[in-house]
Amino acid sequence: MIKRLLVANRGEIARRVLRACRGLGVGTVAVHSDPDADAPHVREADVAGRLPGASPAETYLSAERLLAVAKSAGADAVHPGYGFLSENADFARAVVDAGLTWVGPPPEAIAAMGLKIEAKKLMAAADVPVLPELDPAGVADADFPLLVKASAGGGGRGMRVVRARDGLDDAVAAARREAESAFGDPTVFCEPLLEGARHIEVQILADTHGTVWTLGERECSIQRRHQKIVEEAPSPAVGPELRGRLCDAAANAARAIGYAGAGTVEFMLARDGRFYFLEVNTRLQVEHPVTECVYGVDLVRLQIEVAEGARLPQDVPEPRGHAIEVRLYAEDPAHDWRPASGTLHTFAVPDVDAEFAVPATHGLRLDSGVESGGEVGVHYDPMLAKLIAWGPTRAAAARRLAAGLRGARIHGLTTNRDLLVRVLEDPAFLAGDTDTGYLDRVGLGVLAAPLAGEAAVQRSALAAALAQAAAGRSDATVLGGLPTGWRNVRSQPQRRTFEGPHGPVDVDYRIDRDGMTSELCPGTSLVTATPDRVVLDHDGLRETFAVTTAGDAVHVDSRLGPVALTAVPRFTDPSSQIAPGSLLAPMPGTVVRVETEQGADVAEGQTLVVLEAMKMEHRIAAPSAGTVAELNVAAGRQVESGAVLAVIEGNRE
Known part of the structure; x- marks a missing residue:
């Protein structure tokens, strides 16, 4: 029996494994890089070991350091989570050779599937269709x-x-x-490349006694940069007969490599109904919660029990209802999925029924690696959390999930939340008409548009101005009961300016004996205003705006949609001005390549610099046509967010 388990990972999957261990009564050991020293998974473990440094290579990818922590903490088992070393056969062997229990498939099975070229040959020999x-x-x-x-x-x-x-x-x-x-x-x-194909995968779970479970299929077709952002079980495109063939192929794949533990066999499903093997993920999947909800199992607990030698029951659980998961990323879909980093001032999802576990009845589940006030760095994947809705039907799950996302308060970082809501409410998605080209077909111009339209931004800006004014009078002792900005006689309006999602918003309002009026928002009157809550009456309907201020940033949440604003000072510091034509680093990162030189003529949209951040390459393009007047970077250089990479002058004829 495992007594103390080291989780060789971070973020939400580390917290997920820790929760399963607590339920089993297993002691826990966390590991952390220097940027993760105050992360939630570190606080939640019994003990935590430091991995000095920040980059993945010197921390979570260092087998030597991970095993050193395991030894010093007295751990007798290692769970790799997903990503990092979870599919590294050498690490699995090192764990076993150190006398520890590896919570995962045999190293030989990992090695067999570790290289896709060889894996496809093995699968073809096992009568699994391959491209x-x-x-x-x-x-x-x-x-x-x-x-x-x-x-x-x-x-x-x-x-x-x-x-x-x-x-x-x-x-x-x-x-x-x-x-x-x-x-x-x-x-x-x-x-x-299979155009119009769907990404379908089958969850497998096998013990060391010959029993292999197949827990139905998941659909993971909605992807950006070939990475999933919406997953569901079951697939709306798979019926009983096709499900049987998919599960048989997945079971054959598992038996062909002597699999044990949890894993996923991935397929591409073509329009004509034929499917082809992609790969075996020899680990737990990010999207495992949808299978847990539908089949009523705890896959992490079962992983641990299988690693201890337990037998799986012969009867596979029966599915119940439908579950959909979305991945919430700190990124900007409207700007080439640019990752975001910094302080996450607020992270709150209302009406969550369970965290890291299947809800007792149909409801909302949250698996999160972050908390309010935490820092999101540039060294790791930008996923913040997963939100999962489980309902009696697909439509019920989609509606519950969209409502949960709409009501979430996420302040400080740009995220893909608005895009996820638009996907879940899109008629094509609700009809099950999805494939791996879904985002391109529908278009980011539609899906990445903010939930809050122009009128919503204007009323939110008015609420922000009233909340800030109320904060300024919170300690007033004279006439403290009067509304902020109240005047006995008509006078000039109060004015504030914010930078909003569509550009500057100039707010004006007057408050006198007859109430509040605003040329920006005609038909809107003030009910109450405090520093964090404003109630407005608009055409006879009361609307509540929750206002959160963090420095110059003001976040307003309401039924109209979330709005992020930045207060614009009345007087600008001249030293803060940036030269026209400047090409700024959109995030901290490492310069991989420079594809231009000083004095070169460039076209608008031409790639000039390639940065690596959050494990991905990001192309930085010229904001306009012209000549490279300044070039301030070289390959291998570290740059901070906002750094001037180059300056483009003039327009090329």
Whole structure:
């Protein structure tokens, strides 16, 4: 029996494993890098060991340091979570060789599936349908469009879509760089791109006594950068007959490699109903909560029990209802999914029924790696949390999840929350009409649009101005009962300016004997105003605005949608001005490549610099056509957010 388990991971998956251990009565050991020293998973473990440094390579990817912590803390088992070393056969062997229990599949099974090229050959021999593998050096014109893929790893890294030969060399080179950075292996291969296909996967769970469970399928077709953002179980495209064939193929795959523990067999489902093997994820999946809700199981607990030698029951649990999960990321979908970092001032999701566990009845589940006041850095994946709705039907789950996201208070960082809500409320999604090209087909112009329209932003800005004014009078002793800004005789209006999601918002209002009036928001009157809550009457309907201020940032939440504003000072410090045409770093990162030189003529939208941040490459393009007057970066240099990378002057004729 496992007595003390080390979780070789961070964030929400570390917290998820810790919760399962508490339920089993197993002692826990957390690990943390220096930036994660105050993270929730560190506080929740019995003991925590430091991994000196910040980068993944010197912390969560260091098998030597992880095993040193395990030894010093007296751990007798290791759970790898997902990502980092979870699919590293050498690490699994090192854990076993150290005399510890590895909570995962045998190292041989991990190795067999660790390289996609060899894995496809094994699966073909086991009668699992596979797509042909193409050597990048031998691709023919008839093979396009195709997908360049990293042989090692997953999570969408090291993948590129190529539609014509002239883009192949650059795509292969970029995929190799990303694969080397993420997995330490630059090997890539190509395979046919299935247009309009769905990403379907089957959850497997096997013990060491020959029993293999298949817990239905999940649909994970809605993806950005080949990484999933919406997952559900069951798939709206899979009926009983197809489900049976998928599960049989997944079971064959598990038996072919002597699998034990939890894992996922991934397939691409073509429009004609045929499916093809993608890979076996030899670990727990990010989206495991939807399967847990539908099948009423605790997959992490079962992983631990299987690692202890327990037998699975012969009868597989029956499915119940439908579950949908969304991944909440600190990123800006409208700007090429640019990751965000900084302080998360507020993170609160109302009416959550369970955290890291299946709700007692249909409801809302939250698996989060962050809390209000926490810092989101640049060294790791930008996922903040997963929100899961479980309902009797797919429609019920989608509505509950959309409502939970709408009501969430998330302040301080740009996130993909608005996009997720729009997906869940999109008629095509609700009809089950999704595939891996869904985001491109519907368009980010529609899906990434803020939930709050222009009128909502104006009323929210008015509420922010009234809340700030109320804060300024919170200690008033003379006429303290009068509304903020009240005048006995008509006078000039009160004015404040905010920078909003659509540009500057100039707020005006008067408060006198007849109440409040505002040219910005005609038909709106004031009911009450405090520093954190404003109630307005608009055309006879009362609306409540929750206002949170953090420095110059003001966040307003209401039924109209969340609005982030920045207070604009009346007088601007001249030293803070940035030269026109400046190309700024949108996030902290490392310069991978510089694709221009000083004095060069460039076109609007041309890539000038490539940054690496949060495990991904980000292309920084020229804001306008012109000449590179200044170039302040070189490959390998670290830059901070807002740093001037280059200055573009003039317009090229």
